[in-house]
Amino acid sequence: MVALFIGIPVKEIAGWWRICFWVSTIPAGFLVVAMMFCAESPHWLFKQGRIAEAEAEFERLLGGSHVKYAMVELAKLDRGDDADTVKLSELFYGRHFRVVYIGSTLFALQQLSGINAVFYFSSSVFKSAGVPSDVANAFIGVANLSGSIIAMLLMDKLGRKMLLLWSFFGMAISMLVQVAAANTFVSGSASLYLSVGGMLM
Structure with missing residues (x-):
């Protein structure tokens, strides 16, 4: 969206479309940096057997008082995933x-x-x-x-x-x-x- 609006005043510049592409890299760069601070998926950690890390991520996301309940629900969900195997023909x-x-x-x-x-x-x-x-x-x-x-x-x-x-x-x-x-x-x-x-x- 920013690149679209920037493209209006710079359209008279030779190679103006390159400016729009370069502007688009700025929010992408911010996203790359922000992803480093993003929480890991507790569900994925749980399925990998990294229980302590999953609890730590839940505590970070939900607070310490909700960790136990979240882990119980995650365990139920994980058992359901293991039991609910889907064949290609069922699609x-x-x-x-x-x-x-x-x-x-x-x-x-x-x-x-x-x-x-x-x-x-x-x-x-x-x-x-x-x-x-x-x-x-x-x-x-x-x-x-x-x-x-x-x-x-x-x-x-x-x-x-x-x-x-x-x-x-x-x-x-x-x-x-x-x-x-x-x-x-x-x-x-x-x-x-x-x-x-x-x-x-």
Whole structure:
């Protein structure tokens, strides 16, 4: 996102796209440094037999008063993992088929929704509306980031199913707006505004 906004003022510089790539390495560098201080997974430590280290990580994450309960729950979970072996055939029929089917269908619907075409032609649509392509890309980036932040804040409050249903509803409305913009009965500036609005949705 920062690279998108920096790309607007530096676009006149030769090799400006290299500047955007270099700017993107700054947060990546911060992430690399921060990962060194990130807690190790207690579950992974427990499965490796490093019980004391798992307890230490739980104490660091949850506090000393919750370590015993967390270790008991982890032991139950670990026993369940050992007992619940899944065969490859069960992914296509049997008890795990429903989960695989729902997950695969959601990914397929996401691709078939036409989002790739919207992103691919977004610069052309914004340019037709008189908006420079670099500003258009920044708008699209802001819309994506805003949607991700809203989903992150509401995920545990409303539940993933509710967010999924409303997001598909919003995608349907967005595509209807796009269709209305491409309709021959809508012309001129109204068509451009509908196209831009549909993309930002």
